[in-house]
Amino acid sequence: MTARGIRRAALYGGLVAASTVMVAPFLWTVSTALKPSADVFASPPKLIPDPATLANFQDVLTLLPFDRYLLNSIIVTGAIVLLNVVFGTMAAYAFAKLRFPGRNLIFAVMLLTLMVPFQVNLIPLYAIMVRLKEATGVIGADTYFGLIAPSAVQVFGIFLMRQFLKSIPDEILESARIDGASEWRILRSVVFPLAAPGMATLAIFTFIAAWNDFLWPLIVTSSDDMRTLPVGLALLARKNTVNWGQTMAGTVLAAGPMIAVFLVLQRRFIEGLTAGAVKDVG
Amino acid sequence: MTLARLRRQSIGYALIAPAVVTVVVFLLIPIVLSAYWSFTEYNGVKPPTWVGLDNYATLLTSPRFQRSIWNTVVFVVLGMGLGPPLGLATALLLNRAMRFRGVFRVAFFLPVMTSLVVVATIWKMLYNENGLINEILRLFTLPGHNWLSDPNTALPSIVVASVWQGFGFETVVFLAALGGIPRDYYDAARVDGAGRWAQFRYVTLPGLRPTILFIYIIGIIGSFQVFDQIFVMTQGGPVNATRTMVFDLYDKFNSLHLGEASAVAYILFVILATLSWIQFRFFGEGDR
Numbered sequence: 302m303t304a305r306g307i308r309r310a311a312l313y314g315g316l317v318a319a320s321t322v323m324v325a326p327f328l329w330t331v332s333t334a335l336k337p338s339a340d341v342f343a344s345p346p347k348l349i350p351d352p353a354t355l356a357n358f359q360d361v362l363t364l365l366p367f368d369r370y371l372l373n374s375i376i377v378t379g380a381i382v383l384l385n386v387v388f389g390t391m392a393a394y395a396f397a398k399l400r401f402p403g404r405n406l407i408f409a410v411m412l413l414t415l416m417v418p419f420q421v422n423l424i425p426l427y428a429i430m431v432r433l434k435e436a437t438g439v440i441g442a443d444t445y446f447g448l449i450a451p452s453a454v455q456v457f458g459i460f461l462m463r464q465f466l467k468s469i470p471d472e473i474l475e476s477a478r479i480d481g482a483s484e485w486r487i488l489r490s491v492v493f494p495l496a497a498p499g500m501a502t503l504a505i506f507t508f509i510a511a512w513n514d515f516l517w518p519l520i521v522t523s524s525d526d527m528r529t530l531p532v533g534l535a536l537l538a539r540k541n542t543v544n545w546g547q548t549m550a551g552t553v554l555a556a557g558p559m560i561a562v563f564l565v566l567q568r569r570f571i572e573g574l575t576a577g578a579v580k581d582v583g
Numbered sequence: 584m585t586l587a588r589l590r591r592q593s594i595g596y597a598l599i600a601p602a603v604v605t606v607v608v609f610l611l612i613p614i615v616l617s618a619y620w621s622f623t624e625y626n627g628v629k630p631p632t633w634v635g636l637d638n639y640a641t642l643l644t645s646p647r648f649q650r651s652i653w654n655t656v657v658f659v660v661l662g663m664g665l666g667p668p669l670g671l672a673t674a675l676l677l678n679r680a681m682r683f684r685g686v687f688r689v690a691f692f693l694p695v696m697t698s699l700v701v702v703a704t705i706w707k708m709l710y711n712e713n714g715l716i717n718e719i720l721r722l723f724t725l726p727g728h729n730w731l732s733d734p735n736t737a738l739p740s741i742v743v744a745s746v747w748q749g750f751g752f753e754t755v756v757f758l759a760a761l762g763g764i765p766r767d768y769y770d771a772a773r774v775d776g777a778g779r780w781a782q783f784r785y786v787t788l789p790g791l792r793p794t795i796l797f798i799y800i801i802g803i804i805g806s807f808q809v810f811d812q813i814f815v816m817t818q819g820g821p822v823n824a825t826r827t828m829v830f831d832l833y834d835k836f837n838s839l840h841l842g843e844a845s846a847v848a849y850i851l852f853v854i855l856a857t858l859s860w861i862q863f864r865f866f867g868e869g870d871r
Contacts, residue, residue: 318678320690326705329715342713366804392602401595408601414610418808418855420612420832423849424841428627484594513698515811531700535815538704543710556701563696567689575759
């Protein structure tokens with residue numbers, strides 16, 4: 302073998318080994334979820350479940366309403382993504398392209414809040430949600446509103462979209478104005494279409510963050526009906542009566558949807574997630 | 584003319600209104616409230632009573648809180664020492680025309696997409712006394728170990744799981760940045776007789792400088808807030824060996840010590856703000 306050939310073999314060998322380390326835990330999870338409990342810690346380990354059983358999945362679904370968690374995760378994440386894209390783009394357009402007194406000051410204050418870690422506003426935020434619930438009965442702690450509203454607008458998203466919208470030439474907007482289009486019309490027919498790639502990035506960013514969010518959903522929900530997938534899984538894993546096969550079945554249910562979406566849209570996801578990062582740097 | 588301008592201004596306000604309301608109600612007001620609460624004794628039921636700097640003094644002299652700061656720092660240093668170099672190394676390996684590049688990229692990125700709760704649950708099983716990791720060790724006739732129940736190995740074990748989860752993000756960010764370094768630079772360096780190492784040292788690294796700064800700022804801020812893994816894998820134990828600042832905050836919040844919990848949050852904030860400032864001040868003045 303030539304020196305070049307050996308180097309290539311080493312490169313591929315190393316990458317295959319590393320990829321195995323990345324993927325194997327997921328496969329092991331699925332395998333464990335399909336095993337009867339006696340086989341979970343069999344030594345030597347059984348790589349392929351034999352006999353395979355769906356009992357763990359049935360157990361988990363009777364123990365905790367994972368289907369409800371999935372629905373909650375979809376509703377909450379969907380709403381957060383939609384609100385961020387609409388409100389974020391609207392605000393970003395105003396900050397990037399319109400002139401009004403106080404614009405720069407308001408934007409600067411918003412940017413400053415990016416410095417503050419979420420834990421700082423966590424506790425008062427919870428207190429506000431509890432008061433809201435007491436006062437109204439329908440919104441506040443342990444409701445969809447409580448899960449969604451604090452994440453409805455992310456300052457980072459506005460920042461990202463503003464950078465993006467700044468690259469739209471003013472002439473396009475001006476000519477639309479001269480043609481007599483109202484600002485709303487311009488927003489709908491000119492800005493939104495031109496901003497679509499940026500909005501896709503923002504949507505992907507928000508989707509991943511909201512879907513995987515844990516601390517806030519853990520704190521703001523208290524009834525089983527309102528839990529999201531990560532919270533449900535964490536609570537399942539902490540139950541003493543649950544065995545590892547059942548926990549891994551819960552893990553498969555919690556992780557499956559995201560992994561499926563990722564495998565379908567992987568190029569968009571990876572590029573979307575890095576675009577935010579690289580734009581920030583460049 | 585003025586009327587049109589006035590209308591355009593009011594549209595500006597209308598467009599930012601949802602964002603402003605959300606930021607004020609759910610961000611600014613809470614930030615101010617928790618600053619105030621951090622100077623009070625408050626259990627969420629009785630009105631807060633002013634205690635001045637007592638909460639901060641109690642925390643900073645409490646061995647348990649000192650331990651949680653120390654654990655957090657260990658987590659950040661180990662994680663940031665391992666993750667970004669691993670991300671850069673894999674990015675350098677993948678930064679060439681090759682078969683299956685996309686497949687490898689997906690493999691490294693897969694855990695990044697998965698929630699930390701999922702990853703922590705999986706690794707808790709892998710670390711089990713009879714789990715896969717010990718089985719593999721036994722295959723090589725090495726002794727197994729109770730990774731998460733031993734105070735000496737619990738925190739490093741969580742670091743390993745966290746690095747495994749996160750470094751793929753750094754891989755793809757570095758990959759994108761490597762693609763942005765002009766080929767001419769390498770050609771010029773080669774003409775000047777630069778070998779592989781010299782090219783890396785004088786072309787690649789300077790070209791990556793803003794990316795490295797970005798990754799470390801984001802990474803340090805993120806890892807200082809470590810919570811999900813701790814909650815799932817150890818609940819801060821054994822004997823506080825994995826108690827981190829945010830876990831401590833959660834614990835105090837749960838036991839309704841809201842004043843102290845707010846003080847923890849502000850201590851975290853001050854640490855993060857100081858670190859970010861230092862990074863920008865000393866490493867931020869890129870020459871690019």
